[in-house]
Amino acid sequence: MNVVLDAMGGDHAPTVNIDGAVEAVHESEDIHVTLVGDEAVIRKELKGRKYKAGRISVVHASQVVDMHESPSVAIRKKKDSSIRVGIGLVKAGKADAFVSAGHSGVVMGTSLLLLGMSKGVDRPAIATLMPNLKDKFLILDVGANVDCTPQNLHQFALMGNIYCRLILGREKPKVGLLGIGEEDIKGNELTKEAFKLIKQSSLNFIGNIEGKDIFSGKADVVVCDGFTGNIALKISEGLAETVIKMLKREISGITAGRLGYLMLRPAFRNFKKKTDYDEFGGAPLLGINGTSIISHGRSSSKAIRNALRVAHDFSRKRVYEAISDAIQSDLHAREA
Amino acid sequence: MNVVLDAMGGDHAPTVNIDGAVEAVHESEDIHVTLVGDEAVIRKELKGRKYKAGRISVVHASQVVDMHESPSVAIRKKKDSSIRVGIGLVKAGKADAFVSAGHSGVVMGTSLLLLGMSKGVDRPAIATLMPNLKDKFLILDVGANVDCTPQNLHQFALMGNIYCRLILGREKPKVGLLGIGEEDIKGNELTKEAFKLIKQSSLNFIGNIEGKDIFSGKADVVVCDGFTGNIALKISEGLAETVIKMLKREISGITAGRLGYLMLRPAFRNFKKKTDYDEFGGAPLLGINGTSIISHGRSSSKAIRNALRVAHDFSRKRVYEAISDAIQSDLHAREA
Numbered sequence A, B: 001m002n003v004v005l006d007a008m009g010g011d012h013a014p015t016v017n018i019d020g021a022v023e024a025v026h027e028s029e030d031i032h033v034t035l036v037g038d039e040a041v042i043r044k045e046l047k048g049r050k051y052k053a054g055r056i057s058v059v060h061a062s063q064v065v066d067m068h069e070s071p072s073v074a075i076r077k078k079k080d081s082s083i084r085v086g087i088g089l090v091k092a093g094k095a096d097a098f099v100s101a102g103h104s105g106v107v108m109g110t111s112l113l114l115l116g117m118s119k120g121v122d123r124p125a126i127a128t129l130m131p132n133l134k135d136k137f138l139i140l141d142v143g144a145n146v147d148c149t150p151q152n153l154h155q156f157a158l159m160g161n162i163y164c165r166l167i168l169g170r171e172k173p174k175v176g177l178l179g180i181g182e183e184d185i186k187g188n189e190l191t192k193e194a195f196k197l198i199k200q201s202s203l204n205f206i207g208n209i210e211g212k213d214i215f216s217g218k219a220d221v222v223v224c225d226g227f228t229g230n231i232a233l234k235i236s237e238g239l240a241e242t243v244i245k246m247l248k249r250e251i252s253g254i255t256a257g258r259l260g261y262l263m264l265r266p267a268f269r270n271f272k273k274k275t276d277y278d279e280f281g282g283a284p285l286l287g288i289n290g291t292s293i294i295s296h297g298r299s300s301s302k303a304i305r306n307a308l309r310v311a312h313d314f315s316r317k318r319v320y321e322a323i324s325d326a327i328q329s330d331l332h333a334r335e336a
Helices: A015-027 A039-046 A071-077 A082-091 A104-115 A150-166 A189-200 A226-252 A257-275 A301-316 A319-335 B015-027 B039-046 B071-077 B082-091 B104-115 B150-166 B189-200 B226-252 B257-275 B301-316 B319-335
Strands: A002-006 A032-037 A056-060 A097-100 A125-131 A136-140 A174-179 A204-210 A221-223 A283-286 A291-294 B002-006 B032-037 B056-060 B097-100 B125-131 B136-140 B174-179 B204-210 B221-223 B283-286 B291-294
Touching: A002 A015, A002 A082, A002 A301, A015 A032, A015 A039, A015 A056, A015 A301, A032 A039, A032 A082, A039 A056, A056 A082, A071 A104, A082 A097, A082 A104, A082 A291, A097 A104, A097 A301, A104 A283, A104 A291, A125 A150, A125 A226, A136 A150, A136 A226, A150 A174, A150 A189, A150 A221, A150 A283, A150 A319, A174 A189, A174 A226, A174 B226, A189 A204, A204 B226, A226 A257, A226 B174, A226 B204, A226 B226, A226 B257, A257 B226, A257 B257, A283 A301, A283 A319, A291 A301, A301 A319, B002 B015, B002 B082, B002 B301, B015 B032, B015 B039, B015 B056, B015 B301, B032 B039, B032 B082, B039 B056, B056 B082, B071 B104, B082 B097, B082 B104, B082 B291, B097 B104, B097 B301, B104 B283, B104 B291, B125 B150, B125 B226, B136 B150, B136 B226, B150 B174, B150 B189, B150 B221, B150 B283, B150 B319, B174 B189, B174 B226, B189 B204, B226 B257, B283 B301, B283 B319, B291 B301, B301 B319
Parallel strands: A002 A032, A002 A097, A032 A056, A097 A291, A136 A221, A174 A204, A174 A221, B002 B032, B002 B097, B032 B056, B097 B291, B136 B221, B174 B204, B174 B221
Antiparallel strands: A125 A136, A125 A283, A283 A291, B125 B136, B125 B283, B283 B291
8 A cells, every 4th residue: 555745844854854754654554655755855864764666756846835825725836846856646547546735725625626526525624533531532624715505514424434433443423513512503604504414324423412422432533614613622622731731830839749640641641642642643534535634733753653554544444445435425315 | 679580591591590699688788689589489499598587579581592593693582581571670770780590692682672771882791700829810702792893892801801800800900902922013813903092091091901811910900802702711711620630630641640639639729719710700791871791590599699799790880871971081082
């Protein structure tokens, strides 16, 4: 399985990207990584690293998309960017999946442009995993679509369900609609209509789920529009950091703080590991004809390695084909 | 200053409500509390408690609104509910402010019905304080309006600014618009339009603020529609609890956990106190002709006492009149 990695994307590229690629090919026998970007830079970084010959290859791309560029301009003008060349390899059938920690808007736009949307899908969605008290859950959309229709949300539910079944191995995922009250009739115009559509589907729909309940493990899949989802995700990231900062500040303010903290440090470390973004392996773009994974700009080598693993898993389990099938059969069921 | 307290509202009513009332009149020389509800029950609860004669009075109301009732039905049919009678006292000029931990939809609807909206205000908003790394910030709307116009958001910004100036004493509050990116052009249709309106106002507008930044102290006032705000609030509540639960689970899993935790307990306690909802004193309904404060259904006596204090502060500082003035002068400025 050949996964393309944008070697130039992310705050710590290319070093951590190449670290992640080397780790990924160590970890799995079945993965080949194609690094795309400035060949000279990549070859220099690869020098001296140990990995099985033939498991990593390099494809040159002369341009790099900057994090602050306008997506539309970058997509139109940078025809030889590492993102464009990398996704081009997937489109040409020369690779199975693409991973980038670069400009998420450009990755999304280019994926759409080159790979196209799956038949029947109206809008793609970015899906991400988050930790909860039981294990983890999937939330989508977290930013591909700031304004959504009820039909979009319904399709996100179908797509998230497939992800959760095939990748997390949960037989009958509990799907919830992010809202402001558990009662069926609560919500805004968008969610009230989406509620009716999802209720009619064959999904294991548990109804509205409130913000306070998403971390309890009540739902395996939490569905929302990309504006709300992005805010939910960012608030969670910001708040988790803030809670730990506030707690550490309180700890440093008490006499026994230093010693007590030393004693509890393994617990803090375990907590950090379980809630660490790096463990979750990037956010796939669902609803397109192919596998394209967006990783955080701040990605470490571990995050990159995990994103490559997820990309590999997605291709192997043919997630995008299953999504297309699910959308098709839902359409047929509703027409019948 | 006479503050009406719905004695029957909330999960732990009437006991904690009456505890809170007694604490409030102990704490402040200037507050009189009128308890509204089943007089026999209230008198029985008051028996044996110590408080200055004449500082607490009782007004009978024969009905109680249940937490699960439909707001429209309860507002229409329960004409002698503690909520309706209580707000009626404010309307009749017999009291200065109203506090309830009961059904928030009914409190909001009845406040609107009896007190009416301030001149020029299109929709009221529920504003709540939340802790951040510096101290605390105000977020609104957190649930009064699930679907908003850009004009609504603009007015929320004006109203939040007044709250923050008069109650928190911040001279020139930094007002941010909750969104998905810091750039001016980022957002959904609603926030992009609202951005332009708020930018034209005289407020100290810092632009879009991302979910991850609301706890950093960047903004004093965070503006959003009631759907997004409610989700933001509930996610924060749920996540803060979850982080502490997960951390405690990790702590109990290590050998030195028990001892280390005992040593750090004062720090955990301080953290809890600083982030405790009970400290924040309820969420005022802004944009109506009067003072009406919604307290959490789970309110403790401390939460009730603090809500009474906030109600008192709101009346004394004439917040609702100042909001009405601010909306008026903004309208005039834009017409000129």
